[in-house]
Amino acid sequence: MIFAKIRNNNTMAQKPGIPKGTRDFNSEQIAKRNYIIQHIKRNFENYGFQPIETPSFENYQTLMGKYGEEGDRLIFKILNSGDYLRKVDAALYEEKDSKKITPKISEKALRYDLTVPFARYVVQHQNELSFPFKRYQIQPVWRADRPQKGRFREFYQCDADVVGSQSLWQDVSFTLLYDQVFTDLEIPVHIKINNRKILSGLAELLEEKDKFTEFIVALDKLDKIGKEGVVSEMLAKNISEKSIQNISPIFESKGSNEEKIALLKNLLQNSKEGQKGIEELKFVLQQTNKIGLQSAQIEFDITLARGLNYYTGSIYEVVADNVAMGSIGGGGRYDDLTGIFGLKNMSGIGISFGLDRIYLVMESLDLFKDITLAKPDILFVNFGGGEAMYSLQAIQKLRKNNIKAELFPDASKLKKQMNYANKRQIAYVAMAGSQEMTENVFSIKNMQNGEQQKLSVDEIIELLH
Amino acid sequence: MIFAKIRNNNTMAQKPGIPKGTRDFNSEQIAKRNYIIQHIKRNFENYGFQPIETPSFENYQTLMGKYGEEGDRLIFKILNSGDYLRKVDAALYEEKDSKKITPKISEKALRYDLTVPFARYVVQHQNELSFPFKRYQIQPVWRADRPQKGRFREFYQCDADVVGSQSLWQDVSFTLLYDQVFTDLEIPVHIKINNRKILSGLAELLEEKDKFTEFIVALDKLDKIGKEGVVSEMLAKNISEKSIQNISPIFESKGSNEEKIALLKNLLQNSKEGQKGIEELKFVLQQTNKIGLQSAQIEFDITLARGLNYYTGSIYEVVADNVAMGSIGGGGRYDDLTGIFGLKNMSGIGISFGLDRIYLVMESLDLFKDITLAKPDILFVNFGGGEAMYSLQAIQKLRKNNIKAELFPDASKLKKQMNYANKRQIAYVAMAGSQEMTENVFSIKNMQNGEQQKLSVDEIIELLH
Numbered sequence: 001m002i003f004a005k006i007r008n009n010n011t012m013a014q015k016p017g018i019p020k021g022t023r024d025f026n027s028e029q030i031a032k033r034n035y036i037i038q039h040i041k042r043n044f045e046n047y048g049f050q051p052i053e054t055p056s057f058e059n060y061q062t063l064m065g066k067y068g069e070e071g072d073r074l075i076f077k078i079l080n081s082g083d084y085l086r087k088v089d090a091a092l093y094e095e096k097d098s099k100k101i102t103p104k105i106s107e108k109a110l111r112y113d114l115t116v117p118f119a120r121y122v123v124q125h126q127n128e129l130s131f132p133f134k135r136y137q138i139q140p141v142w143r144a145d146r147p148q149k150g151r152f153r154e155f156y157q158c159d160a161d162v163v164g165s166q167s168l169w170q171d172v173s174f175t176l177l178y179d180q181v182f183t184d185l186e187i188p189v190h191i192k193i194n195n196r197k198i199l200s201g202l203a204e205l206l207e208e209k210d211k212f213t214e215f216i217v218a219l220d221k222l223d224k225i226g227k228e229g230v231v232s233e234m235l236a237k238n239i240s241e242k243s244i245q246n247i248s249p250i251f252e253s254k255g256s257n258e259e260k261i262a263l264l265k266n267l268l269q270n271s272k273e274g275q276k277g278i279e280e281l282k283f284v285l286q287q288t289n290k291i292g293l294q295s296a297q298i299e300f301d302i303t304l305a306r307g308l309n310y311y312t313g314s315i316y317e318v319v320a321d322n323v324a325m326g327s328i329g330g331g332g333r334y335d336d337l338t339g340i341f342g343l344k345n346m347s348g349i350g351i352s353f354g355l356d357r358i359y360l361v362m363e364s365l366d367l368f369k370d371i372t373l374a375k376p377d378i379l380f381v382n383f384g385g386g387e388a389m390y391s392l393q394a395i396q397k398l399r400k401n402n403i404k405a406e407l408f409p410d411a412s413k414l415k416k417q418m419n420y421a422n423k424r425q426i427a428y429v430a431m432a433g434s435q436e437m438t439e440n441v442f443s444i445k446n447m448q449n450g451e452q453q454k455l456s457v458d459e460i461i462e463l464l465h
Numbered sequence: 466m467i468f469a470k471i472r473n474n475n476t477m478a479q480k481p482g483i484p485k486g487t488r489d490f491n492s493e494q495i496a497k498r499n500y501i502i503q504h505i506k507r508n509f510e511n512y513g514f515q516p517i518e519t520p521s522f523e524n525y526q527t528l529m530g531k532y533g534e535e536g537d538r539l540i541f542k543i544l545n546s547g548d549y550l551r552k553v554d555a556a557l558y559e560e561k562d563s564k565k566i567t568p569k570i571s572e573k574a575l576r577y578d579l580t581v582p583f584a585r586y587v588v589q590h591q592n593e594l595s596f597p598f599k600r601y602q603i604q605p606v607w608r609a610d611r612p613q614k615g616r617f618r619e620f621y622q623c624d625a626d627v628v629g630s631q632s633l634w635q636d637v638s639f640t641l642l643y644d645q646v647f648t649d650l651e652i653p654v655h656i657k658i659n660n661r662k663i664l665s666g667l668a669e670l671l672e673e674k675d676k677f678t679e680f681i682v683a684l685d686k687l688d689k690i691g692k693e694g695v696v697s698e699m700l701a702k703n704i705s706e707k708s709i710q711n712i713s714p715i716f717e718s719k720g721s722n723e724e725k726i727a728l729l730k731n732l733l734q735n736s737k738e739g740q741k742g743i744e745e746l747k748f749v750l751q752q753t754n755k756i757g758l759q760s761a762q763i764e765f766d767i768t769l770a771r772g773l774n775y776y777t778g779s780i781y782e783v784v785a786d787n788v789a790m791g792s793i794g795g796g797g798r799y800d801d802l803t804g805i806f807g808l809k810n811m812s813g814i815g816i817s818f819g820l821d822r823i824y825l826v827m828e829s830l831d832l833f834k835d836i837t838l839a840k841p842d843i844l845f846v847n848f849g850g851g852e853a854m855y856s857l858q859a860i861q862k863l864r865k866n867n868i869k870a871e872l873f874p875d876a877s878k879l880k881k882q883m884n885y886a887n888k889r890q891i892a893y894v895a896m897a898g899s900q901e902m903t904e905n906v907f908s909i910k911n912m913q914n915g916e917q918q919k920l921s922v923d924e925i926i927e928l929l930h
Contacts, residue, residue, distance in 0.1 A: 016527065016585040016806045019573050022520035024586055026593075027600075030516050046864040048841040048871030051495050055487035055619055056521065056575075056605065057541075062481065076522075077544040079571055081609045085563040093561065098550040106544055108484050110521075120481040121489055128491075130888035132874055135492075140521065144546045154520055167874035169853060176861065290854060291861055341481045376513040388634060389755060396641065396756055399511040406513030409597055409632035423595035 021145070021153025031371045033156075033359060037138060039184045040158045040353050044136040047177050049160045052135045054117040057108040064109070066116045066340070074144045077106040110142040114159045115337070115350065122163055123341035131164030138355075150325055150357045161350030163337065168280060171314045171333065172287040174351050178318055178329060179296040181353065186367055188321040189328070190297045194304035195281045196311045196332070198264060201274015202302075205246040205267070211239050219250075220305040227251045250302050257285055257300040264302065280313060310334055316351060320361045328357045376404045377464045378428040379421045380442075384411035390437050391430070394457045403464045421447055430460070486610070486618030496836045498621075498824060502603060504649045505623045505818050509601040512642050514625045517600045519582040522573040529574070531581045531805070539609045542571040575607040579624045580802070580815065587628055588806035596629030615790055615822045626815030628802065633745060636779045636798065637752040639816050643783055643794060644761040646818065651832055653786040654793070655762045659769035660746045661776045661797070663729060666739015667767075670711040670732070676704050684715075685770040692716045715767050722750055722765040729767065745778060775799055781816060785826045793822045841869045842929045843893040844886045845907075849876035855902050856895070859922045868929045886912055895925070 018024065025033065044051075057078055064072055084105045085093070092100060111117055114137045122133060138158045145151055160177070162170050175191055182189045202219075203212045214237035218230050225233075230251075234244055249267050253260050261282060268274030281300065288298060296318075304315050313333030320328055331351030338346040362368055378398070380391040391407050398405040408417045421429050430442040441454045444463070455463065483489065490498065509516075522543055529537055549570045550558070557565060576582055579602045587598060603623045610616055625642070627635050640656055647654045667684075668677045679702040683695050690698075695716075699709055714732050718725050726747060733739030746765065753763060761783075769780050778798030785793055796816030803811040827833055843863070845856040856872050863870040873882045886894050895907040906919045909928070920928065 016589045017524065018520050018585075018589075019522060019524055022522065024520070024590070025518040026590075027515035027517060030518060042867065043864075045839045046867060046869050048844075048869060050492035050839050052492060053490040053495060055483050055489070056607070057484060057487070057619075059482065059484055073546070076546075076573075078575075079542040079544050079567065081538070083563045085561050085566065096550050096558065098548045101550065102544065108541075110543075120483075124481045124483075125489065125491075130885055132885075134871075142521070154522075162874065165874040167847075169847065169857070169872055170874050172857070173872075180864070287854060287857070291857060374510045374515050379513075382632075382634065389752060392634070392637070392752070392756060399508075399645070402507065402511060404511050404513060406599075407634055407638075409627065409630040409635050420595055420597075 019153065021147035021151075023152065023154075027373055027375070028371075031373050032362070032368050033355065035368070035371055036185065036355055036358055036362070037156075037158065040181055040355075041136070041138065043177060043181050043184065044158075044160050046180075047160070047173060049134045049136040052118075052121060052137055053139060054111070054114075054121055054137070056140075057110050058117060058120065060103060060107050060109050062120050063112055063116060064103075067112060071112060075112050076110040076142050076144055077102060078108040078110065080105055080107055111139070112143060113141050114139060114157050114352075115161070118159070118161055118350075119337045120341055122346065123338050123343045126343060132162050133164055134160070134162045136160040150360055152356060156355040158353040158355055159331075159350055161348055163346045163348035166347045168283050168314075169287075170349050171280070171284045172291075174314075174316065174331065174349065175284065175288045175293070175296075175298060176291060178316070178351065179293040182318070183295040185358070185362065187328075187358070187361055187365065188295060189318050190299050190321060191293075192299050192301040192304050192317045192319065193281065193284065194301055194315045195277035196313055196315060197273045197277025198268070198281065198302065199277075199305060201264075201268040201271035201277060202247050202250070204271045204274065206243040207240050207246075208238070208243060211237065211243075215239060215243075216305045219303045222251075222303045253302050257298070260300045260302060261285075277313075284314060306330055306332065314349065320365075323361045323364055325357050325361050328354045328361060330354075373425075374404070375424055376406050376426050378403065378405045378430055378444075378460070379417070379424075379426045380405065380407045381414065381417050381429060381431045382408040382411045383431075383433065387432055387434075387437065390432055391442075394430075394432075394442065394460070397457050398461060398464070401461050401465065403461065428464070484618070486612035486616075488617065488619075492838055492840070493836075496838050497827070497833050498820065500833070500836055501650065501820055501823055501827070502621075502623065505646055505820075506601070506603065508642060508646050508649065509623075509625050511645075512625070512638060514599045514601040517583075517586060517602055518604060519576070519579075519586055519602070521605075522575050523582060523585065525568060525572050525574050527585050528577055528581060529568075532577060536577060540577050541575040541607050541609055542567060543573040543575065545570055545572055576604070577608060578606050579604060579622050579817075580626070583624070583626055583815075584802045585806055587811065588803050588808045591808060597627050598629055599625070599627045601625040615825055617821060621820040623818040623820055624796075624815055626813055628811050628813035631812045633748050633779075634752075635814050636745070636749045637756075639779075639781065639796065639814065640749065640753045640758070640761075640763060641756060643781070643816065644758040647783070648760040650823070650827065652793075652823070652826055652830065653760060654783050655764050655786060656758075657764050657766040657769050657782045657784065658746065658749065659766050659780045660742035661778055661780060662738045662742025663733070663746065663767065664742075664770060666729075666733040666736035666742060667712050667715070669736045669739065671708040672705050672711075673703070673708060676702065676708075680704060680708075681770045684768045687716075687768045718767050722763070725765045725767060726750075742778075749779060771795055771797065779814065785830075788826045788829055790822050790826050793819045793826060795819075838890075839869070840889055841871050841891050843868065843870045843895055843909075843925070844882070844889075844891045845870065845872045846879065846882050846894060846896045847873040847876045848896075848898065852897055852899075852902065855897055856907075859895075859897075859907065859925070862922050863926060863929070866926050866930065868926065893929070 063075055088101055088104045140154055140156050142154050178191050199216055203215055218233040222230050231244055253263055264278055304317055306315055311332040312335045315332040316330055317327045318329035333349040335347045337348050380395055382388050395405045395407055427447055429445045432442050436442055441456050444455050445452045528540055553566055553569045605619055605621050607619050643656050664681055668680055683698040687695050696709055718728055729743055769782055771780055776797035777800045780797040781795055782792045783794035798814040800812045802813050845860055847853050860870045860872055892912055894910045897907050901907055906921050909920050910917045
C-alpha cells in the first residue's frame with residue numbers, strides 16, 4: 001500500500017490555500033451540515049426512498065452534451081494519465097485548439113449533477129432493479145462556476161427520484177416531502193409549482209412557433225424584472241406584439257391558485273396540451289390540500305420554467321420566505337431521461353434540496369440553536385506516570401459507555417491543560433493525585449459553574465450518560 | 466441556478482459504464498459501508514477526535530512533490546477551464562512533452578490522501594486551532610493505480626491524527642483505538658508495531674551509510690520472500706555481506722515481544738537512536754498491556770517500515786487474521802509534517818483504517834449479519850381515487866412516527882403490486898377497499914408468513930414501531 005512520503009523540497013515554504021469556490025469545514029460546520037442532511041435523509045427514507053452512490057468521476061462521454069453548451073464549459077475534466085499528448089495526432093496538435101484537444105487528453109470528468117449519473121445507473125443496472133425504482137442520492141457535485149454567495153465550485157446535492165411510473169401520486173408526494181423537510185428544519189417556505197404542458201399551451205398562442213425558448217426564458221424573469229422588462233425582452237427577441245397580447249392575461253394573474261387556474265382554463269381553451277397540464281396541476285393541488293401542508297405555502301406560478309427541454313410535467317421550485325437566497329430546492333417530472341443511454345419510455349420525477357443554500361438560510365434565521373458537537377465530554381488531567389495510567393484505565397471504562405473522554409497527552413502545567421479544556425469547550429475536567437487514587441475516585445470540576453466534587457468511575461458514568 | 470437540460474443527441478444510444486477502478490453502490494452496499502464507518506466514527510469521537518472536511522481538489526502545488534515520483538504520476542489532475550492551451554508558450558508546446566506541459570494546463574488535483582490536506586489545513590487555520598489538535602477525517606481519495614482486488618481508484622480513508630504533542634500516551638491510545646474498532650467489528654487482527662528509531666539503529670550497523678532506503682525496503686519484505694530473498698535483494702543492492710552479517714540476528718528474531726526487545730537491546734547497544742526507539746516501543750507495549758487489549762494481538766515486528774522518510778517514531782500496521790488482504794490499517798508518528806507549509810516543529814501521530822479492505826474482510830468472514838437496510842416498512846396498495854387518498858392520509862401519520870411507508874404509485878393489478886413488495890423485501894402490505902374504509906381500518910398482510918389482520922392506523926403504528 002502506497003503511503004505518503006514527504007520530500008523536503010528545500011523551496012521556500014508555500015503559503016497554503018485552497019482553490020476558489022471550495023471550502024474547508026471545521027467540526028461545527030460539519031455538525032450543522034449533518035443536521036440538515038439527517039433531516040432530509042430521514043424523510044427520504046420515510047417516503048420509501050433508498051440510497052445509491054455513484055463514482056465522483058464518470059466517463060467523459062457520459063456527461064458531455066447533457067447539459068447544453070454551458071454545462072460542457074463548466075464540467076471539470078480529468079487529465080489522462082501518462083503520456084496523454086501522445087494520443088493527439090500531429091495535425092490536431094498543430095491547431096492548439098483547447099476545445100478540440102480536450103476529448104483527446106481527457107476521458108473522465110467530475111459529476112456535474114446527480115441526475116445524469118442516476119440515468120446512467122438505471123440503464124446500466126436495469127436487470128437488478130425493481131420498477132418503479134426509487135432512489136435518493138446525497139453526494140457532492142462540481143461545477144467551474146464563478147463563485148459568489150451561495151454558489152460554490154464543490155457543493156452537495158440531495159436528490160430523490162422515481163423512475164418507471166407516470167402516476168401523479170408521486171407529484172403529490174413530493175409537495176408533501178418538501179413541506180415535511182422544511183417544517184422539520186423550521187424554515188418557512190413557498191413551494192412554487194407549474195406544469196410544462198401549461199407552458200406549451202401558452203406557446204401555442206404565439207404567432208412565432210420557433211420562439212418557445214426565448215418566450216419561456218423571458219417569462220421566467222417576471223418576478224425579477226416585472227411586466228415591462230419581460231415585454232421588452234420578448235420584443236427584442238422578435239416575438240410580435242400580437243403574440244404578447246395573446247398571452248398578456250397571465251401578467252394579470254394574481255389571487256388564489258383556483259383563480260389562476262380558472263384564468264388559464266379560459267386562456268388555453270383551444271390547447272389540448274395546455275388543458276392536460278391544467279388537469280395535472282389541479283390534481284396535485286387538490287390532493288395536496290386534502291392531506292394538508294403543515295407549514296409551507298403552495299403557489300401556482302405560471303412563469304416557473306427552470307430547465308426547459310428537461311421537464312415534461314410538474315415543475316417545482318422552493319424559496320425561503322424573508323431570505324433573499326434564490327431557490328433552495330427544485331425539481332419536476334421528465335420523460336425519457338434514460339433514452340440517451342438506450343432505455344426508452346422511462347418516465348420519472350425528482351426533486352433536489354440545495355444543502356448549501358439551506359445552510360445559509362438557517363444561519364441568517366438563527367435556526368442552528370441546538371446542534372450537538374462531537375467534542376469530548378470530559379478531559380482527564382495528565383500528571384504523568386502512575387496517575388496517567390490510573391486515569392487511562394478510567395477513561396477506557398467511560399469509552400465503553402460511549403462517553404467521549406481523553407487524557408491530556410502531556411504532563412504540562414495545570415493551567416495549560418485547563419486552558420485546553422476551555423478552548424475545546426469541554427464541560428468537565430477530571431483530576432487524580434495520590435489522594436484520589438487511594439480513595440479510588442477523581443476530582444471532577446464542572447467547567448461552566450466551577451463546582452467540584454469527588455466521584456468514582458461509575459458515578460462519572462452516571463453523570464455523563 | 467443552472468439545471469440539467471438533456472439534448473437528444475440523435476446518436477446511437479451509448480452503452481453505459483463507469484471508469485475502471487470506480488464503483489456504483491446500491492443501498493445494501495451503502496448500509497454495509499456505513500456500518501463500518503459508524504463504528505469507526507463513534508470510536509474516534511469516544512477517543513476525543515472531532516471531524517474536519519477538506520475540498521476534493523487541492524491546488525496542484527499543494528499535492529505535487531509530496532508523495533515521491535510515484536505519487537506525482539498517480540495523482541489525478543484537473544484540466545484548467547477555458548482556453549487552457551493559451552498559457553503554454555510556443556517553445557514548450559513544440560516539445561509536446563506531457564509531463565512538462567501538465568503544470569501549465571492544470572492548477573488543481575484530486576486528493577491523494579488525507580494527510581497532506583490535513584497538514585495544509587493545520588497551517589492555514591493555525592490561528593483558529595487549539596493545540597494539541599486532534600481531528601478525524603473520513604472522505605474519499607483518488608489514485609490512478611492499476612485496479613485489482615482491494616485496490617480501487619476511488620476509495621475511502623478513515624484517518625485520526627493528533628499534532629502538537631510528542632507524548633507517547635498518544636501512541637498507546639492508538640493501539641487501544643485499533644483494538645476497540647476491530648473488537649466492535651468482530652474482526653480478529655494482529656497489530657504490528659515497530660519504531661523508526663530502531664530501524665535507524667539497525668542501519669548504523671551497515672558499512673554503507675547511503676543504503677538505508679534499500680536496506681529497509683528489502684527488510685520489509687521478510688514476511689513475503691523469507692530470509693534468503695531478503696539477503697539476495699540486499700546483496701543485489703550492493704549491501705555488503707559484512708553489513709548483512711551485522712544485522713543478521715534479527716532474522717532469528719522470534720518469540721515474545723519481550724524476547725525480541727531483549728535481542729534488539731543487545732544488538733543496538735551502541736546506537737543512541739536505536740536505544741531511544743527501544744525505550745519508546747517498550748513504553749507503548751507496557752502501558753498497552755497494563756490496560757489490556759480486548760481481542761487484538763499486538764506484535765513487535767522489527768521489519769515493519771511502511772512510509773520511509775515519513776515516520777519518525779512508532780509505526781503501526783494492522784492485518785486481519787486468516788484473511789489474505791494485506792493491511793487493513795496503518796499509521797505512525799511523524800515530525801515536521803507541516804514544515805513544508807511553513808509551520809515548523811509540529812510533531813504528530815496518526816492512524817488510518819482501510820474501509821474498502823475491511824469491507825472485503827467482513828464479507829469473507831460473513832460478518833455483515835445484522836445490517837438494517839433503509840427499505841420501506843410497509844407498502845400501501847393503490848386502488849385509485851378515494852381509496853388512494855384514504856391510504857395516503859394514513860401514510861402521513863405513519864411517517865410522522867418515523868415509519869417508512871409508501872403508496873404504490875399506480876393503480877396496477879394487485880399481483881404486480883405484491884411482486885413489487887416482494888422484490889423490495891417490504892415486510893407488510895396494507896390494503897383498503899370500501900369495507901375497510903367504512904370500518905376505518907386497513908387489511909394488513911405479513912409478507913413473510915402470509916398472516917392477515919385488520920388494524921387501525923394507531924395499531925399499525927404500534928406494530929411497526
